[in-house]
Amino acid sequence: MSNLRLTMGCWDYDRTRSVMDGSIRPDGIDLTCLSLPVEETFFRMLRYKEFDVAEMSLSSYVVSLFKEEWPFIAIPFFPSRFFRHSSIYVNANSGIREPKDLIGKRVGCPEYQMTAPAWIRGILSDEFGVPVDSVTYRTGGEESPNRSEKLKLSLPDNIKVEPIGPGQTLAAMLRDGEIDALYTARKPSTYEGKNGTVKRLFDNYVSVEREYFSRTGIFPIMHTFVIRREVYEKNRWVAQSIFKALNASQQKTYRDLQETAALKTMLPWAVAHYEETESEMGADFWPNGFEKNKKTLDVFLRYSYEQGLSRRQLKAEELFAPETLEAFVI
Numbered sequence: 443m444s445n446l447r448l449t450m451g452c453w454d455y456d457r458t459r460s461v462m463d464g465s466i467r468p469d470g471i472d473l474t475c476l477s478l479p480v481e482e483t484f485f486r487m488l489r490y491k492e493f494d495v496a497e498m499s500l501s502s503y504v505v506s507l508f509k510e511e512w513p514f515i516a517i518p519f520f521p522s523r524f525f526r527h528s529s530i531y532v533n534a535n536s537g538i539r540e541p542k543d544l545i546g547k548r549v550g551c552p553e554y555q556m557t558a559p560a561w562i563r564g565i566l567s568d569e570f571g572v573p574v575d576s577v578t579y580r581t582g583g584e585e586s587p588n589r590s591e592k593l594k595l596s597l598p599d600n601i602k603v604e605p606i607g608p609g610q611t612l613a614a615m616l617r618d619g620e621i622d623a624l625y626t627a628r629k630p631s632t633y634e635g636k637n638g639t640v641k642r643l644f645d646n647y648v649s650v651e652r653e654y655f656s657r658t659g660i661f662p663i664m665h666t667f668v669i670r671r672e673v674y675e676k677n678r679w680v681a682q683s684i685f686k687a688l689n690a691s692q693q694k695t696y697r698d699l700q701e702t703a704a705l706k707t708m709l710p711w712a713v714a715h716y717e718e719t720e721s722e723m724g725a726d727f728w729p730n731g732f733e734k735n736k737k738t739l740d741v742f743l744r745y746s747y748e749q750g751l752s753r754r755q756l757k758a759e760e761l762f763a764p765e766t767l768e769a770f771v772i
C-alpha cells in the first residue's frame with residue numbers, strides 16, 4: 443500500500459534534520475521537505491497554505507485561531523526557542539539606558555504580531571514595568587521596504603501601531619535615530635556592537651537571560667509545527683506520525699551534541715557548553731510535548747491576550763491536536 447504524500451516546510455535545524463533528510467520517516471507518510479528561511483515559510487503558509495505541514499510562528503498561529511476559517515492545527519513540537527532579551531536593540535543617542543527609558547519612545551518591530559516582539563513586550567511589562575501601550579510601534583521591513591502584517595489585526599485603541607513609510611527600513615531608521623528601539627528576531631544589519639550607535643539594550647544579555655530562566659523556568663517558545671486542517675481532518679493519524687518523527691529526530695540531536703568521538707558541530711567547546719546547559723536547565727533543556735510546556739504556553743497566551751492579539755485568553759490545550767496531548771500506555 444502506498445504512503446500518504448505530504449509536503450513540509452521547515453528551516454534546516456539540527457533538531458529537525460533527520461526528518462528533513464529522510465533518515466527518520468514518519469509512519470505512513472512520504473514527505474517532500476523544503477528547507478526555507480522562516481520568513482519565507484511563514485509568508486507562504488499564512489498567505490497561501492502552500493505546505494501540508496510546516497513550522498509556524500507561535501504568535502501567528504494563535505492569531506489564526508481567531509479567524510473565521512481556521513486554517514491550521516498545531517502539534518506540541520517547538521523547533522525554535524530563543525531567549526529574547528538579546529533581541530532588543532536601541533539607538534545609543536536615544537537616551538535609553540534601562541528598560542523604563544523605553545516608555546514614550548518609538549519602537550520598531552517588523553510586524554506587531556511577530557512572536558519575538560510579543561515575548562519582548564510581555565517580558566518588559568511583567569519584569570521591568572514597561573506597559574505594552576506605553577510606546578508607539580512602527581512596523582515594516584527590517585532590511586527591505588514594504589513589509590506589511592501577514593494577518594489582518596484589529597487591535598484595541600490603546601495600542602498605537604504606525605506603519606513606516608514606503609522606501610524606509612527599520613534597520614536604517616534605528617541607525618538614523620528615526621526610531622529609538624527595535625524589537626525583532628533577526629539582528630539588524632546596522633548593529634555595531636557594544637560601543638556602536640545601534641546596540642543591544644542588555645549588553646550582558648546572557649546573564650540576564652540565565653537569571654530569567656532560573657527564576658521562571660521559561661525558555662521562550664518561538665515556533666510550533668502546524669498541519670493544514672483539511673489534511674488533518676481527513677487523516678487524523680498524521681498528527682501523531684509527524685510528532686513522533688520530529689521527537690525522534692530531536693533525541694538524536696541531543697545524542698549528537700554530546701558526541702566526543704568526533705565533534706558533530708564546529709564549536710570547539712560544544713560538549714562543555716552542553717554539559718553546562720544540562721546542569722543549569724536539566725537534561726531535557728529543550729522540552730517538547732504538551733505537559734512540559736503548558737506553563738510557558740500559558741504565559742505566552744496571556745501576553746497575546748494582553749497585547750490585543752487574542753480576543754480571549756486561550757488555554758494551552760486549545761492549541762493542539764487532541765491526539766498529541768496524551769499517549770497510550772502498555
Ligand SMILES: O=C(O)c1ccc(O)c(O)c1
Nearest residue numbers: 480481499552556557627
Ligand atoms: O516574521 C519574521 O520576520 C520572523 C523572523 C524570524 C523568526 O524566527 C520569526 O519567528 C519570525
